[in-house]
Amino acid sequence: MSVSLFDEKLNSDAFLITTEIGPPKGTDTSEILHDIDMLKDKVDAINVTDHQSSVMRYPSIGGCLLVKERGGEPVLQMTCRDRNRLALQAELLFAYSRGVCNVLCLTGDSVDVGDHKEAKPVFDLDSVQLLRMARLLEGGTDMGGNELKGVPKFCLGSTVHPEADFVEPQLVKFDKKVAAGSQFFQTQGVFDPATLRRFMQYASQFNVKILAGIIVMASARMAKYMNDNVPGIIVPQAVIDELATAEKGKGLQKGIEIAARFIRSVKEENLAHGVHVMAVGNERIVPDILEAAEVSGIHA
Amino acid sequence: MIVAEAKNLTEIGKTIAPYGRILVLGCGTCVTVCGAGGEREVALLHDALRLMDMKAGNGKHVFLECTLKRQCDPEFLDVLEEKAANVDAVLSLGCGIGVQAVAERLPDLPVLPGVNTSFLGMAKEWGVWDERCAACGDCRLDETAGICPITRCTKGILNGPCAGTKNGRCEVSKEMDCAWVLIYQRLENMRQLETMRRYYPPRNFRAIPRPKRVLSKINAAGGGHE
Numbered sequence A: 001m002s003v004s005l006f007d008e009k010l011n012s013d014a015f016l017i018t019t020e021i022g023p024p025k026g027t028d029t030s031e032i033l034h035d036i037d038m039l040k041d042k043v044d045a046i047n048v049t050d051h052q053s054s055v056m057r058y059p060s061i062g063g064c065l066l067v068k069e070r071g072g073e074p075v076l077q078m079t080c081r082d083r084n085r086l087a088l089q090a091e092l093l094f095a096y097s098r099g100v101c102n103v104l105c106l107t108g109d110s111v112d113v114g115d116h117k118e119a120k121p122v123f124d125l126d127s128v129q130l131l132r133m134a135r136l137l138e139g140g141t142d143m144g145g146n147e148l149k150g151v152p153k154f155c156l157g158s159t160v161h162p163e164a165d166f167v168e169p170q171l172v173k174f175d176k177k178v179a180a181g182s183q184f185f186q187t188q189g190v191f192d193p194a195t196l197r198r199f200m201q202y203a204s205q206f207n208v209k210i211l212a213g214i215i216v217m218a219s220a221r222m223a224k225y226m227n228d229n230v231p232g233i234i235v236p237q238a239v240i241d242e243l244a245t246a247e248k249g250k251g252l253q254k255g256i257e258i259a260a261r262f263i264r265s266v267k268e269e270n271l272a273h274g275v276h277v278m279a280v281g282n283e284r285i286v287p288d289i290l291e292a293a294e295v296s297g298i299h300a
Numbered sequence B: 001m002i003v004a005e006a007k008n009l010t011e012i013g014k015t016i017a018p019y020g021r022i023l024v025l026g027c028g029t030c031v032t033v034c035g036a037g038g039e040r041e042v043a044l045l046h047d048a049l050r051l052m053d054m055k056a057g058n059g060k061h062v063f064l065e066c067t068l069k070r071q072c073d074p075e076f077l078d079v080l081e082e083k084a085a086n087v088d089a090v091l092s093l094g095c096g097i098g099v100q101a102v103a104e105r106l107p108d109l110p111v112l113p114g115v116n117t118s119f120l121g122m123a124k125e126w127g128v129w130d131e132r133c134a135a136c137g138d139c140r141l142d143e144t145a146g147i148c149p150i151t152r153c154t155k156g157i158l159n160g161p162c163a164g165t166k167n168g169r170c171e172v173s174k175e176m177d178c179a180w181v182l183i184y185q186r187l188e189n190m191r192q193l194e195t196m197r198r199y200y201p202p203r204n205f206r207a208i209p210r211p212k213r214v215l216s217k218i219n220a221a222g223g224g225h226e
């Protein structure tokens, strides 16, 4: 039995579309609510990031509850950076009790890349151990071996990095995540259809759904900045060059065009089971991208 | 070995300010090797402190110096009875363990730290020290090709690299190797990649008993490992 609408869709043949939003720095939720209302009927699920890039914000679970209140389908991003195993288990129980059952299990960025560089990095568990822990809770016991009164059920996902410059160790980890119970994967940003195709050939041996990560670039400068500063991201020179051809002030338009074209080829050439659109701060353009790509989520 | 770094002079100046006669106490083991608190550093610090005193124009301190073979071993602390007989404080250039061992021996005297104890490491090349072990109490180097992920991965994760690694480097620094890339490569060279495919369960962080204690088995029957 499916634990959520998204879980149900994962079990269908639908081309899935997810996106992500970041909660506010502060208590003003007007912007995130606006974004939720704008996106909830256009995508199959909305991830809510968990202090992304180690920048302190309103919590991911809080954002997920807002998505729920507005009638959307949330995916709780959960990192191991800030909570030990007690806190992680507790939060999973809470999430389930409030109907947030889709969880994306992540290790989390290093504290050092964020805005509280002197904080204690926790990493009591890693992403593989987190996945296993969630499955353990479903079995009715916690990590201390104690019985739970009331048992949760989750739809679990994780990430994979097909375009890593040294992909073999990433694939070892991918295998471990599958074995730990990850049902779906939202990839890190991919730009090269050939790499994605190769990865899918590898991944097709497993019964998991792969959503290709689409990062929308607003300019050649942003792409270069990401190459230099964002963990793991590699934007190919061809994409940077294409962005650079944009007229002044039309960079974002070009970025939308590139992203839409990629989404279309993912769908038409069956390069993945869906896409995960990351607009990094430009959430408002996600509907434009989907329109340009002529795809939409929310399949009956 | 234990690697430490000298505290800066201003900080030391502040900590010793209330005291007149001060014994600057070096240690002949780890901190000598890493150049933070051996005989040479004691002499240099002694000169620097005297100069500081002169510049301040008060000349209020009197410094004595002495370097023990090892501050962390009671057998070498006996000389303190004489050396520290007439001082108001001891400024120890031993690691944090040395400072505490000396303090335990001198119940009535303030013992002040002169270095920052940084990590357990090794000499990478002349004058370069790298951290290698976090003394986790459950060594798994057999499973990680002799490369410690707890110490050398910024996140200390156990099941393979995060997605942040790029060009073989860690996501936090272009100068730092990604421990999991190193582990993968070494396991591959040794044809032991299967080890990495195994699931590594969460670590045991149990803090009790703390402080920990290790008893020597050398004198027990049979001795050594069981």
Ligand code: SF4
Residues within 6 Å of the ligand: B132, B133, B134, B135, B136, B137, B138, B139, B140, B141, B148, B149, B150, B151
């Ligand atoms: S696993 Fe690492 S931290 Fe633990 S004892 Fe071995 S080298 Fe030290």
Ligand code: SF4
Residues within 6 Å of the ligand: A110, B152, B153, B154, B155, B156, B157, B160, B161, B162, B163, B164, B165, B166, B169, B170, B171, B172, B177, B178, B179, B180, B181
């Ligand atoms: S890049 Fe490598 S060393 Fe750095 S945190 Fe990730 S796995 Fe650890």
